[in-house]
Amino acid sequence: MTKDVIALTHRMPDPWTLLAGLLSGGPEKLVDTAGEDAVVRLCDDAGRPLVSVEAPLLVQVDGEAERLLGATAPPVPYWWTEARATTGVEHAEQLAGTFAARLASLAGGSAWPPEAARSVAVVKTEGMTVAPTPAAGQPAIDVLTDQVAVVIQDRPVVAMTAWLSDAFRTAAEAGLGLQIVSPPGTTLSPAVRDHLGTWPSRWVVRDERDGYYDGLTGAVLRWQEGMFAPVAAADATADDPRTPVAAAFQEAADTGQQQLALTFRAVHPADDRLMIGGMLESVWRELTGEPPAGWGTAEPANLPWSPRQMTDLAYERAPEPTWIVVVGSRARPGLATVRVSRTKAGVEEHVTLMFGYGADEEPPLESLPGAAELLATRHDLQSMLVQLRKARRDLAVPPRFEGPGVPLAFVLGAEEVRRIPGDRAFRTPLSEAPVRLGPKARPALYYPLPGDPSDLSGWRDFEQLTRHLKGA
Template sequence: MTKDVIALTQRMPDHRIVLAGLLSGGPDKLVGTEGDGAVVQLCDQEGRPLVSVEAPLLVQVAGEAERLLGATAPPVPYWWTEARATTGVEEAERIAGTFAARLTSLAGGSAWPREAALSLAVVKSEGVSVAPTPAAAQPAVDVLTDKVAVVIQDRPVVAMTAWLSDAFRAAAEAELGLQIVSPAGTTLSPAVRDSLSGWPSRWVVQDGRDGYYDGLTGAVLAWQHGMFATVEAPDATADDPRTPVAASYQEVTDTGERQLALTFRAVHPADDSLVLGGALESVWRELTGEPPAGWGTAEPANLPWSLRQLTDVAYERAPEPTWVVVVGSPDRPGLATVRVSRTKAGVEEEVTLAFGYGADEEPPVDAVPRVAEVLATRHRLQSMLVQVRKARRDLAVPPRFEGPGVPLAFVLGAEEVRQMPGDRARRTPLSEPPVQLGPKARPALYYPLPGDPSDLSGWRDFERLVRHLKGA
């Protein structure tokens, strides 16, 4: 049975409905709160949590339950309430299921997974022992060592939920890595993949043949010295410390699906008239013909797309940075993460964006120069890299090898071009000259690159270009 149970309800679970759900463990269970009351916990007699319940979230964006759970939700808007059971305690998992069953019975709707929420009866839980603190003190963390925090996720898609975001934050503050363990068949949201870049953080996949392996690199792993770490091949040496690659990771089939990926940075003056998100919206409209569908500070993205609301959230959190996720409509998969931060240069927006296309769909690569010009002339673009890659249309990251993207174009903003000495930005070692964007007196430059997913030589051209622009 899963450790996470989610109720998707038509009506908001008010305090009476939540109380009825919390009584699924019987009246002898204690109730506590964490996170300024945002998390309610059912605890044993010693105060250790059995089940942690997140505050209900109003989801106003269609397709999020389907994308993250493979479940059918009530029509938007609906309420998303997560319950997480303490790892390894069967009664806790049953209490979480009964909690969700009671919520859906009283507020209408359904639960995920369906088999976890079939009983409304009180769960008998005499003699329960639960995870010791401090591991149990953080609802998302299942194992805590002096090197890493380990999170076990048995969900179709490991998403950047509020709980997981808190776990990332807590691990970083404690100078620990975060390791996410999931069964075979689970995928990652791109938002989570992009947060696992620093060692010893990693995605650990349970595998029937090799035990465990890294879902992003394929390296076979084992639990050693307080964390999951790579194992050496039998014939490894000090000069050649090879690591075996899991067989499951190498089982790849080319489906013909593609992704168009853009990474760009824009820098704005810090003034009261600034509205954030406009650069991302412009790109989205140019490539899809419509604006983003929704956004949020975690997954699921629960709010309808709004430049003003996004700006208000970033303003309220300043000078601390703001991270948000942005999604598209279900018929055109698109996902972006945006990091807004205040720097000496002004207010910076760092955007990572990808759109998915099926085997019978062509990525709109012809529109990329127009996208670049819009960003350069209207949104203070600093730089942008555009790639095409062989990857899933739904944007989910599988625990299988996906070839690297290949560069389609690089763009240098007008201010960066102006600061280059002489003609360095215009005279490059590439065979094709850059294209000027915007006014001739102050142009940005667009550097076309091969962009063929079957030819990685484009990275050599890109490396030569970057070395040249840096004056190396």
């Protein structure tokens, strides 16, 4: 049975319903709470949490259960309640399944995975008791060493859930890496991939042939010195420390699917007129004809699209940064992450956005200059990089090789252009001249690049352009 179980219900599970679900596996003395009562836990007499249940989440965005679980959810709005069984503890997985099945029965709905609905059973509870909070620890972390925190995830898509976000934060505060272990066939949400760029954090995929490998690089891994680390190739030397690449990682096929990716940042004046998310909505509408569908501070994205609510949240959290995930409709897969920070210059907004296209769909490349002009003239754009890559339409990250993106265009905002001495920004070594955006007296510049997904030479042109703009 999976270590995570989820109840998707029509009605909100009230505290008594949650309690009844937990007590289906044991007496009342086993129940404990943590996180300002946001997490309910069942623990054994050694202080280990058996099952940790997060507060129910009201999901008002259509398609999130299908995207993250491959499950059919009740019509929106519905309630999403996660229970996590502690790895390697006897009865924990059975108890989590019992809880989810009972909850789905009482509040109306279904349990994921489907076999959880058949998990109602009597679980022996002798020797279980309430654990003190310090001993119970972080419920999402399965293994902890002086190098890394290890999280085991057995679900179709490893998403940036509230639990996983807490695990990243806990590991970072302790100066540790976070390593996510999953079975073959699992994919990553792009929101999680973007958090795994710092060593020794990595995605560890179990594999029948090679044992374990890195799902993003293919490097064969072994557990050594308190963490998963690459093994050396048989012919590796100190001067050439090569690592073998897992065979499963290399089993990739070109399906004709593509992703259009945009990374852009702006620094806004810190005033009452600022609306966080306005720049993202402008680009989204320009490229798809519709606004984003929903947003949240974790996955599933549970709130209907609302720049006003996003702005209020960022304001409440300032000066601490705010991280947000934004999703699109079923018809056009889209996902963005937004990081909002308060700096001396104002309010900095950094956005990573991607859309997926099937083999019979054409990305709207002709709309890119218009989208860039909207950002440059209305939303304080500093810079933007646009890429096209051969990758899945559904945006999920598979544990197989996917070609790197190639640059389609680079954009400099008007203020950035003004800061470059002379006419250097206007006269570049590229074969194609930049396109002026906005007012003639103070233009932003759009630099077209080759953008052929089969030809990585575009990166050479991009590097040449950036060196030129920096005066190198």
